[in-house]
Amino acid sequence: MPPWSDFEPFIVSGLALGGVYALSGVGLVVLYRATGVLYLAFGAVGAMGALTAWSLGQAGAPGWLTWLVCIAVAAAITLAYGVLFGPALAKRDPLVKAVATIGLTLVLYGLMDLLWTTSGGEVRSLTLPSDNGGFSVGQVQVNWTQVIALGAGVVLTVGTGLFLRYTKLGTAMRAMANDREITATLGVPVRRVEAAAWLGCGVLAGIAGLLLADLVALDATTLTFLVISSLAAVLIARLRSITVTFVAAIVVGLLHDLLTPITSLTNYRDMTPFVLAAVALLVMPRSQVMAQSREEA
């Protein structure tokens, strides 16, 4: 077992990673509750945004513009998909809706590999100005990007909670999570509320893509499939509670990074989200599993 001081830097990086997973997870849960779609292309649209931002940056665009474009690209693709395919698949099983977003993932993934090829061994990177500044806690350097990542996770979780609780649109989304048909009968413009949920989810995907491109790597494959880690948090929360999603995401991020200094386990650290999600799902009481399956049938 390495000394405690070896773990300290990984607490910081783990919390930052957990923060991004949390904001991704919250986006996924809200969209799922409002529309019944588990958005598996979340990582791919974020990656698309981040790569577009990188290209703009190479062309000499100012930093703030590239970040806005990153978020706008992710939001636009998500909204377009939601408006085009949302109504067509609205009455289908949640599984079918989720598999359809795999279709979108593959389209975006192929497009990204085509436009930003890595076959020449090209390595891209996206750095935010917040990487340079920072402060130190004890012996550990903390940069502002890490603070922003954790902060964004906290703020967006709390903000989304308040939004769902107190605004008219949020109430409509909660109503639709319960029953789409009855909500429509009560005069809620169901399609417009769904579009709002898609847009919000897309914005979160863009923010997550930007932060992960800086914290992890600017690479289409990595960013596209990093969504699986947030999915683990969402699964632990049973696609329901954003508070549990937040806690689970922080645990996934922290545990993953804290395993790094332990030599016997460091190769297996990427298993963290999978193992946590599998255990959480498998120990779930049978009655709840059946109740949820029935609800989704």
Added chain:
Amino acid sequence: MGADLSLRNTADRRTSRRRPARPQLIRIATIAVLLLFVLFGFPQLLSLYYIDTMTQVAVYSMVTLALGVLVGWVGLVSLGQVAVLAIGAWVAARLLFATAQPYPVVLLEAGLITMAAGVLIGLPALRLRGLYLALITLMLAGAITVVLATVNFPNGGHGFTGYNGSLVHIPPIRRPSIASGDPAYFRYAVIVAILMFALVLAHTKTKPGRAWAAIRQSEPAALAAGINTTLYKLWAFALASFVTGVAGGVLAGAVHYLYSIGFPTQDSITLLAVTLMGGVYSMWGAVVAALLYQFLPALLNNWGVSADWLTILFGLGVLQVLTTAPAGLADQVPKDLARLGRRLRSRARRKPATGSAS
């Protein structure tokens, strides 16, 4: 039990009525001629590059067949089938290095051990349904991929893992003595694939197939009809794992060297996409899916076109299948062709003066 019996009776009556019918005989004859052509014509006509590609098609047709059984017959979506294939390939490679057993025995053992692993994983996972089951298979596949990346595939070393990182001359994984050359191994792979298709056909045409169909329609109704749903779902998992494990064994001999980067988690996702595109309700769908998955990339590679276009095509294909054509290409293309033929014929009849150009 009663409902199950009546199901069997109607099925029997239907088959007995259909058995002497001509179309059935013609169909069997067509398949036989097609298979003979594939077995003896392909090695004569194709270059070595395409023979190797067709061997891969034979291997992956077994994988897509297994996935098709899960998705199309039982309604269980698995997002981790490539990880199962990797287990099969690992077991076969380990056995081929460690023992001098004949190849078919190794294939059988690889299938059985993979089946045991599949059942072990499937048993707890089957408490979940639909979306949750799909996601748990994705999670488990991710975990297996991470383990494989650390353990590595056997390369002739000793110990349980059979991996020796400092080995300079890595021996190739052996092939059966009767099929050491590429054309011969292609025939070998096709024959194994035919046997697996026959095995699956034997299941879908009999009691398990009807039980699976009932489960797919409605699990509560199947339960009420006296079908042991857990048993039959586990059976489907076991059959799919067995077939995929055998495919892994054939793959090990086909490529000679195995690396863990050859089995990434995202391939499971692409595999589901092509299986849905090919069509999950018929055996032809599995062949179409394997051609999409292995033959098209080889063809594009030969033409110098980027395989990324194919990824985009698969994505669009999934969206199209889910929105408009649930039975996939294997069902849609013949229907579309028939419709086109009818339209052309009616046009030719309407305008006889202009002649029948088409």
